[in-house]
Structures are given as C-alpha cells and as structure tokens.
Amino acid sequence: MSQANLMTGDPYDAIARLGTAPLWRYYGNLFAAEPKSRAVPYRWSYAALRPYLLHFADVLSLEEAERRVLMLVNPGLTEPPATTTNLYAGIQVILPGETAQAHRHTAGAFRFIIEGNGAYTTVNGERVHMRPGDLLLTPGWHWHDHAHEGDGPMLWLDGLDYPLVNALEVGFFELYSERTQKADVPDDISSRQFIHGRLTPAWDPKPSANSPIGNYPWEETSRAFDAIADDASGSDADGVVLEYTNPWTGGPVMPTIGCRIARLRPGFRGVSRRQTPSTIYHVVRGEGVTIVDGQRLEWGEKDVFAVPGWAAYEHRNASLSDDAILFSYSDTPAVTALGLYREEYVR
Numbered sequence: 281m282s283q284a285n286l287m288t289g290d291p292y293d294a295i296a297r298l299g300t301a302p303l304w305r306y307y308g309n310l311f312a313a314e315p316k317s318r319a320v321p322y323r324w325s326y327a328a329l330r331p332y333l334l335h336f337a338d339v340l341s342l343e344e345a346e347r348r349v350l351m352l353v354n355p356g357l358t359e360p361p362a363t364t365t366n367l368y369a370g371i372q373v374i375l376p377g378e379t380a381q382a383h384r385h386t387a388g389a390f391r392f393i394i395e396g397n398g399a400y401t402t403v404n405g406e407r408v409h410m411r412p413g414d415l416l417l418t419p420g421w422h423w424h425d426h427a428h429e430g431d432g433p434m435l436w437l438d439g440l441d442y443p444l445v446n447a448l449e450v451g452f453f454e455l456y457s458e459r460t461q462k463a464d465v466p467d468d469i470s471s472r473q474f475i476h477g478r479l480t481p482a483w484d485p486k487p488s489a490n491s492p493i494g495n496y497p498w499e500e501t502s503r504a505f506d507a508i509a510d511d512a513s514g515s516d517a518d519g520v521v522l523e524y525t526n527p528w529t530g531g532p533v534m535p536t537i538g539c540r541i542a543r544l545r546p547g548f549r550g551v552s553r554r555q556t557p558s559t560i561y562h563v564v565r566g567e568g569v570t571i572v573d574g575q576r577l578e579w580g581e582k583d584v585f586a587v588p589g590w591a592a593y594e595h596r597n598a599s600l601s602d603d604a605i606l607f608s609y610s611d612t613p614a615v616t617a618l619g620l621y622r623e624e625y626v627r
C-alpha cells in the first residue's frame with residue numbers, strides 16, 4: 281500500500297489530529313530575534329492605593345483572607361496576575377492585634393517594609409522584627425506567619441517569584457498545623473549573627489543558596505551608603521547601587537530573586553540600558569522619572585514600578601538637592617543560572 285492511500289482530507293487537519301504542528305508556520309514566533317515581554321512598563325501610585333489598603337483593613341478580617349494584599353497587576357499580565365513575567369509585587373497591610381496564619385510555599389518571598397512599627401514575621405521559628413526600610417527574607421519552603429503588636433497599620437511590599445515557580449510547574453503550598461509558630465530561637469538571631477558580613481558564625485556552617493539572614497535592617501543599609509559617602513563612582517545606569525548578599529556565597533539573597541538598593545545622586549541621569557531579567561522598583565525616597573522603552577514613568581515616594589525584561593530603561597532623579605533611593609528586585613539570579621543573562625547599552 282502506498283503512503284498516499286493512508287492520507288485523506290486536508291493534510292494540515294490530519295497532522296493536527298495526529299498531535300503535530302508544522303514548525304514552518306510557527307518558527308518566527310518560537311524563535312524571535314529578541315525578547316518582547318508581554319509585560320508593559322507600569323507605575324503604581326502608593327498615595328492612590330493607600331486609602332484602599334486601609335479600607336480593606338477595616339472591612340476584611342484576616343480570618344477571611346490568607347493575606348490582606350493588593351496585588352500589583354501588570355496590564356499585560358492579568359491572567360494569571362503577575363507584575364513582570366517572572367515576578368510578583370503586592371502591598372500588604374496588617375493591623376495591631378492581627379496575625380496572618382503560618383504557611384509555606386516553594387515560591388521565594390521577601391518583604392520590604394514601607395510604614396508602621398511593631399510587627400514581626402516568624403520565619404522557621406525565628407521572630408524577625410520589622411522597621412521601615414528593612415528587607416526581610418522568607419526563602420522558598422520556609423514557614424512564615426505575620427503578627428502585629430504595635431500601634432497603627434503596618435504596610436509593606438511583598439515580592440515573590442511565584443510566576444516563575446508556576447511557569448516551571450514546581451509550586452507546592454502547605455498550611456502549618458497551628459495559626460502561628462512558636463519562637464524557638466532568640467528574636468532576630470540570624471541578623472545579629474550574620475549582618476556583620478565578613479565575620480560569619482563558624483561553629484555550625486549550613487551554606488545554602490538562600491541567605492540565612494532574616495532581616496537586612498535599614499540601619500545597616502543607611503550605614504553602607506554613609507560609608508561610601510561621595511567617594512563611589514557608581515554605575516552609569518544604576519547609580520550607587522548595592523546588592524543585598526548571601527553571606528555564605530557573596531551572591532544574591534535567593535537563587536531566583538536578587539535584591540538591590542540604589543542611591544541616585546541629585547540630578548542623576550542614567551544612561552539607557554537593557555537586560556534580559558525584569559526588575560521591580562520601589563521608591564524609598566525622592567522623586568524622578570524612569571524612561572522605559574520611550575515611556576515616561578514618573579515616580580514619587582513609596583511608588584512601585586516595573587521594568588520588563590529587555591526593555592531599555594533610563595533613571596533620572598528629578599531633584600537637584602536630594603538623593604533618590606530605589607529598592608529593586610529582579611529575576612537576575614534565575615536568568616543567570618540558566619546562562620541566559622544579557623545586557624547592553626542602548627544608543
């Protein structure tokens with residue numbers, strides 16, 4: 281029997297029914313000359329969101345919600361919601377007397393504290409206290425619950441890599457057996473043991489791709505900037521930019537997410553540059569504009585903005601008298617580990 285006798289009808293329909301597709305009709309989309317993110321450059325106004333966060337703090341109890349968070353949804357990434365292709369940002373609010381129940385997930389997470397005082401998160405049995413400007417880590421599969429014993433609302437930025445973890449289909453989630461964990465080590469012990477950087481505990485080394493530090497306090501960040509003072513030349517694109525590091529490796533704080541803090545001097549104008557990882561920024565202080573693929577994102581204090589992967593970005597500090605301070609996080613560690621990091625200056 282000849283092959284022709286086995287073929288009936290439209291060969292394109294037939295090959296689809298046989299579980300195949302013609303590569304020649306897909307080639308250009310599957311192998312684009314360069315990345316074109318579905319994420320768009322976007323800025324979220326903290327001043328506009330804050331009243332709604334406080335509203336939901338009033339009307340929605342933490343018994344009704346796993347976490348009380350407004351997700352910062354990129355208009356190009358609404359289903360499932362994400363902030364950039366691989367990363368998520370949200371703003372969480374917790375009130376005095378509340379607890380957010382203990383859970384763990386394979387997605388890595390951190391909090392960057394925006395306002396309030398007196399809350400803490402318990403990470404694998406360690407209570408980690410929060411102050412504005414602090415960076416708290418809850419790496420993948422670490423138990424964490426939040427509690428607030430101070431006055432007034434406490435708000436922070438959540439950063440997670442769940443879009444990446446879910447794309448890889450490696451997501452696991454589990455609730456703890458009780459609502460909150462008991463502390464089983466002294467409060468803030470990890471920061472106290474490790475924050476000194478060049479002097480690390482030698483009696484029980486447990487090197488890991490996740491930093492052992494529960495909190496990188498603002499006090500230390502501010503001291504680092506002061507120590508550099510005006511002597512550092514900094515990056516022509518990112519200003520005087522510091523990476524939060526894992527003391528075991530000297531590398532990023534988590535295997536998927538890297539965190540940085542940058543000081544843009546008064547009048548700073550960065551050169552335009554792009555890189556394959558995407559970046560989410562939070563304005564700790566100051567105001568300015570970041571031009572992303574020609575689009576002007578004007579930012580002020582406490583705003584959040586997203587720079588998609590391979591989008592050209594150019595930072596400008598609008599003030600001629602004051603620094604701008606930008607916290608940022610990116611999927612650079614994941615992209616780099618896979619051998620896919622690229623960067624270039626644009627124009």
Ligand code: GTQ
Binds near residue numbers: 371389438
């Ligand atoms: O506080 O554990 O914004 O699990 C998203 C998922 C916060 C958290 C988020 C989370 C958390």
